Amino acid sequence: MNGVGSIINIFAILLVAVGIAAYLTWLERRLIGIWQDRLGPNRVGPLGLGQVVADMVKIFFKEDWIPPFADKPVFILAPAIIMTTAMLSFAFIPYAPDIGVIDLNIGLLFVLGCTSLSVYAAVLGGYASQNKYALMGSLRAAAQTVSYEVFMGLALMGVVMLSGSFNLREIVEAQQDGWFCVSQFFAFLVFMVAAVAETHRTPFDLPEAEHEIVAGFHTEYSGMKFGMFFVGEYLSVLFSSVLVVVLFFGGWLGPDFLPPLAWMALKTFGFVCVFILLRAALPRPRYDQMMSFGWKVMLPVSLINLLVTGGVALWLGT
Amino acid sequence: MKLLSLLLSQFTGMWLVLTHTFSKADTVQYPEQKPALFPRYRGRIVLTRDPDGQERCVACNLCAVACPVDCIALKKTEDDDGRWYPEFFRINFSRCIMCGFCEEACPTYSIQLTPDFEMCEYNRQSMVYEKEDLLIDGTGKYHDYNFYRVAGKSIGGKDKGEAENEAAPIDVKSLMP
Ligand code: SF4
Ligand code: SF4
Numbered sequence: 004m005n006g007v008g009s010i011i012n013i014f015a016i017l018l019v020a021v022g023i024a025a026y027l028t029w030l031e032r033r034l035i036g037i038w039q040d041r042l043g044p045n046r047v048g049p050l051g052l053g054q055v056v057a058d059m060v061k062i063f064f065k066e067d068w069i070p071p072f073a074d075k076p077v078f079i080l081a082p083a084i085i086m087t088t089a090m091l092s093f094a095f096i097p098y099a100p101d102i103g104v105i106d107l108n109i110g111l112l113f114v115l116g117c118t119s120l121s122v123y124a125a126v127l128g129g130y131a132s133q134n135k136y137a138l139m140g141s142l143r144a145a146a147q148t149v150s151y152e153v154f155m156g157l158a159l160m161g162v163v164m165l166s167g168s169f170n171l172r173e174i175v176e177a178q179q180d181g182w183f184c185v186s187q188f189f190a191f192l193v194f195m196v197a198a199v200a201e202t203h204r205t206p207f208d209l210p211e212a213e214h215e216i217v218a219g220f221h222t223e224y225s226g227m228k229f230g231m232f233f234v235g236e237y238l239s240v241l242f243s244s245v246l247v248v249v250l251f252f253g254g255w256l257g258p259d260f261l262p263p264l265a266w267m268a269l270k271t272f273g274f275v276c277v278f279i280l281l282r283a284a285l286p287r288p289r290y291d292q293m294m295s296f297g298w299k300v301m302l303p304v305s306l307i308n309l310l311v312t313g314g315v316a317l318w319l320g321t
Numbered sequence: 322m323k324l325l326s327l328l329l330s331q332f333t334g335m336w337l338v339l340t341h342t343f344s345k346a347d348t349v350q351y352p353e354q355k356p357a358l359f360p361r362y363r364g365r366i367v368l369t370r371d372p373d374g375q376e377r378c379v380a381c382n383l384c385a386v387a388c389p390v391d392c393i394a395l396k397k398t399e400d401d402d403g404r405w406y407p408e409f410f411r412i413n414f415s416r417c418i419m420c421g422f423c424e425e426a427c428p429t430y431s432i433q434l435t436p437d438f439e440m441c442e443y444n445r446q447s448m449v450y451e452k453e454d455l456l457i458d459g460t461g462k463y464h465d466y467n468f469y470r471v472a473g474k475s476i477g478g479k480d481k482g483e484a485e486n487e488a489a490p491i492d493v494k495s496l497m498p
Contacts, residue, residue, distance in 0.1 A: 038341045042348045284338040285331060300324065 007103045013094075016104060020093045024237040029055050031237075031279050038283045059230075067226030074131040081128030082228045085121050085235035092117035092242050097172040099255045099263040110171040111163065114246065115156055118201050121239060122148040124232070125203070125210055129220035140219025143290065144210035147200055150297040151207075154305040155197035158190040161312040162250050175254035184251040189308040191251045193301050198243035199281060200297075202236060206285040209293060244274035358436035360462065363421045365437040366412055368452065369430065369461035376456065377431035377468060380407040384423035384432050392416040393423060402477030404469065410455060414440060415448035429468040433461040 029044065029052060036043025047053035069078055094104040095114050107113055122144055129141025163169060165186060166177035174183075184191045200207040211219030221232045248254060248270040255263035257270075288296065349356045358364070371377045380397035398408040423432050442448050460466070475481045482489040 037346070038338045040341060040344055040347050042346050042350075280335055280339060284335040 007097075007101060007106060012102060013104050016093055016098070016102075017090065020090065020238065020241065021234070024234050024241050025055050025059070026052075027237040027240060027275065028058070028233070030275070031282070034276065034279045035283045038280070062227060062230040065226040067228060070132065070134075070223050072133045073223060074133065077127050077131035078223075079228070081124045081131060082224070082231035082235070084127065085124030086231050086238070088117045088121040088124070089235045089238035089242060093238075093245075095171060096242075096245050096249060097175055097254060098245075098267050102264060103172070106170060106172050109169045111159060111169045111174070111250075114171070115152075115159070118239070118242075119148060119152050121201075121235070124235065125220045128224065128232070129210075132220070132223035134223050136216040136218075137220050137222045139216045140210045140212075140222070143212075144203065144220060146294070147203075147207065147209060147297075150294060151197045151200040151301075154193055154297070154301045155201065157302070157305040157309055158187075158193040158197065159250065160309055161187045161190045164309075164312050164316050171249055175249055175256065178253040178256060182251060182253040182256075187251065187308070187312065189304055190312075191247075193305045193308070194250070195247065195277075196301060198247065199278070200293075202239040202243055202278075204236065204240065204278065205282040206287050207293060208287060209290055212287060214287075240275060240278050241271070244271045244278065247274050358438075360436060362436035362438075363419045363424075363434040365414075365435050365440055366417070366423070366450075366455065367433055367435055367457045367461060368410060368455045369433055369457060369459060369463075371467040371469075372460055372465060373467060374458070375404070375469075376406050377429045377466075378407050378410065378427075379405045379429055379431070379468060380410075381405075381428060383426040383428060387422040387426035388417075389420060389422060390416045390418055403474075404476050407452060410452040412450050412455060413448065414450060415445055430461070430463040430466050431468075435461075 032054075033043035033045075033051065043051065044054040045051040047057050069075060092114050095107055095110040095117075097103045097106065125144035126141040129137040129139075129144070132138070162174060162183050165183060166174045168174060168177070196207075203210050209219075211221065213219070216222075221229055224232060245267075248267065252270050252274075255267045257263070257266035261269070369377050378395075380395055382395065382397070385391070385393040385395060392413040393411070394413075395407040395410040397405055399405050419434065419438075421434050424434050440448075469476055469479060469484075471485050471487075473481065473484060473487055481487075
């Protein structure tokens with residue numbers, strides 16, 4: 004019963020992904036604390052690990068309030084969307100040679116589709132709240148996704164060209180002799196920026212920029228629904244890290260002294276830390292700056308990268 | 322070019338933050354580790370006595386006026402010697418913001434803030450301190466100051482002109498200088 008797509012695999016991946024996403028809140032607070040010369044939560048349990056449980060208990064008992072002016076069904080639907088899309092995308096990732104849920108021929112496209120769908124959570128949530136700040140947040144989320152999705156996809160086309168497949172497992176196997184982060188360095192940079200924007204995290208957290216628009220699209224959310232937005236965000240952080248590792252850092256490939264899954268976990272952990280470091284170090288750009296950066300810098304860079312990759316691939320191929 | 326330097330500055334910023342991984346945290350782990358409090362720390366308020374052991378407060382109400390949250394209440398009375406003192410003196414610490422304005426306003430160094438902030442209570446009413454709770458036996462931060470010894474007001478045992486650095490009162494009916 005072991006192997007890709009087995010019941011054990013499915014449940015293990017689901018539980019581990021959600022569990023890690025919950026513990027990322029702890030990791031983020033500890034790491035940011037350390038980088039700001041503080042300690043972060045360290046009271047509940049060893050190293051403060053129980054903090055997550057305590058927060059969970061707290062958020063379960065909070066009043067789950069739906070504003071009377073809200074569009075109720077949509078309001079309830081939005082947090083479900085973000086959880087669903089975030090967890091769905093974990094199904095297409097090859098974690099190790101025999102660990103994974105499903106290997107689609109068009110896995111990469113499906114993954115991109117899932118991440119773009121998750122913006123509906125922000126858009127619908129903000130729209131259903133009937134709150135001008137929330138609406139501003141959703142508008143920003145929509146515009147941000149539209150513009151950053153473009154070169155996120157374009158950046159990945161270089162990887163697809165080199166590996167000749169949309170299948171994520173084959174992409175990893177194509178990196179046996181050289182990770183794509185070397186040959187596709189610019190694509191990697193562009194994808195990293197786009198991934199931060201996709202997950203709506205600082206420095207690109209404009210949809211929820213709390214200094215400008217209260218809490219953006221989840222202003223009106225409370226209790227467990229807010230918790231779902233929160234966990235959804237961390238799920239997408241985790242997912243983006245996994246995707247970067249799979250696409251550019253050779254997935255489970257690594258020297259033999261560690262098992263493949265350990266390599267995968269180690270690399271992913273590294274990228275999660277990079278995400279948190281970005282949040283700790285970089286300020287949020289203005290909205291127009293973010294837009295012009297996307298269209299005027301990132302798009303040309305990814306197009307040129309695509310052109311050069313295609314040219315070189317053709318030249319080497321003949 | 323400008324773009325590159327901007328890009329570089331992002332990375333130097335990230336590097337700077339990353340170096341803080343190894344710097345020591347400034348956190349004082351409070352209940353186990355006590356913070357260093359200095360003598361002029363603004364904490365719990367006391368009423369002090371002068372070097373002779375008498376109450377310093379002359380019930381002038383300046384502290385109550387200066388207090389931005391109006392948490393001081395007092396009433397003046399007078400003893401047989403003609404000394405003024407507060408009949409009651411009440412500070413509501415659930416409103417006090419420890420700003421120290423009362424200490425600055427006080428002409429007699431009576432009201433002083435001390436380096437103690439551990440005054441939590443379960444009952445809000447217990448945050449209201451009466452004069453018995455506020456009055457201490459010592460002189461606080463100013464050891465030698467005695468208002469009545471330097472002020473011109475006459476009280477029992479000290480007449481006009483007997484205070485420190487005070488000239489004898491002028492006899493306004495005399496022509497002599
Ligand atoms: S410290 Fe400030 S708030 Fe407190 S009693 Fe004095 S003047 Fe009022
Ligand atoms: S404490 Fe000081 S300012 Fe307040 S009434 Fe007494 S003498 Fe006046």
